[in-house]
Amino acid sequence: MSILSRFSDIISSNINAVIDRMEDPEKMIDQYLRNMMDDLAEVKRSTAGIMAEEARAKREVDQNEAQVNKYAELTKKALEAGNDDDARIFLSKKQETENVGSGLATSYASAHENAMKMRQMHDKLANDIEVLKNRRAMIKGKMSVAKTQETLNTVTDSISKTKGAMGSFQRMEDKANRKLDEANAMNELNSAPIDEAKKLEEKYASQTSAAVEDELERMKKDMGLSSTKEEPTDSDEQ
Template identity: 50%
Template sequence: MSILKRFSDIMSANINALLDKCEDPAKMVDQILRNLNDDLGKVKAETASIMAEEARAKRELDECNKEIAKLLDYAKRAIEAGNDDDARLFLSKKATLTEKQSTLEQKVQLASSNTLKMRQMHDKLVSEVNELTARRDSIKAKVATANMQQRINELGSSLNSSKSNLGAFTRMEEKANRMLDEANAIADLNAVPKDDIESLMNKYDTKTSSSIEDELAALKGNRSSTIDHELAALKGLTNQE
């Protein structure tokens, strides 16, 4: 029977191996449970069918056995009555039923064997479903913890990258400072040396310029006074006329 082969394959599968191969155990464990429950429903239906077949075979065998026993009884009665021909008829019919009895016994034996296999599969599937159901919450909790730890690890990697970038920024800043210091140093070296005597002369040149400016201001002031006197004298003469 193909159903027996199918569920034999299911039973030989290792649930832990399935979990190890899946990418997301939290989702896969739910899918496995759904599959197992579907299979369990099919196993129950098939087991019930095989058990019913076994019951029918046993009932047919019982009826055949009763009929054989009855024919044998009638054959005995016919012999007792001195009717051998009737006894032969009863025994002939009994022989036919005996062949049928052998076939029915094989049928019952096969049905009983199939029923035993299906019940074993049914019980194993029930056990697997119950076990996986009990482990599901634990598996999901472990997956959630693992995912959280992975996010923390990724955050740590990001922080390490940030520290590396900050370190690179600091190195570039230090390099820029060195470049500026070197440029200033070269500028100082390229500058024309100052003559101390010339600097000293500039000091006094500044004072001389100041004296000249003072003298010029004084002259401007005297000139203004002379012009004012002349203007006043001219106004006096004009009034006398």
């Protein structure tokens, strides 16, 4: 059977070494697992037929041995009865049966060996599948962490770029402020010089005017004059 022809490869394979050689374990491990599951299913299907063949071969061997023992007993009885010719016939039949038994024993040995191989392959595949499943979970977990880390690295890089952009904006704002300060300073320098004397003259002139008005009010009050113009009465109109 095809599965038996792969016995040596399956038994000698090292599942961990196979995984380590995979270029992309996360993707390839699933396909490899599917292949192993297919092999295990084929082993199970084939094992039933091989075990049936083993049982049939064993039954034929047992029947042959029973025949040999029967002719051996008949040979003894013929000798005890003094019938050498009958004994020779039984003995000849016994030898023929033993010759057939040699072939049956060979067939049984092959069937038994095949059944043992099938059981070995079954156990090996079942164990490798468990190892593969465990390694797959571990690998996928690591890949998930790696992808998360890559995302964080991308976010961190974006934040760094944003900080760099903000720094650029800050430098541009500082430059604009500096330009504005320089422009204001230049405008101040270009303005006409302030006449300090004129400013003082205006200040004291306004103060003098206020003092005159105050004095005028006091004089009117001393003279009994109203500080406001009186409204004409009805008699004055007449």
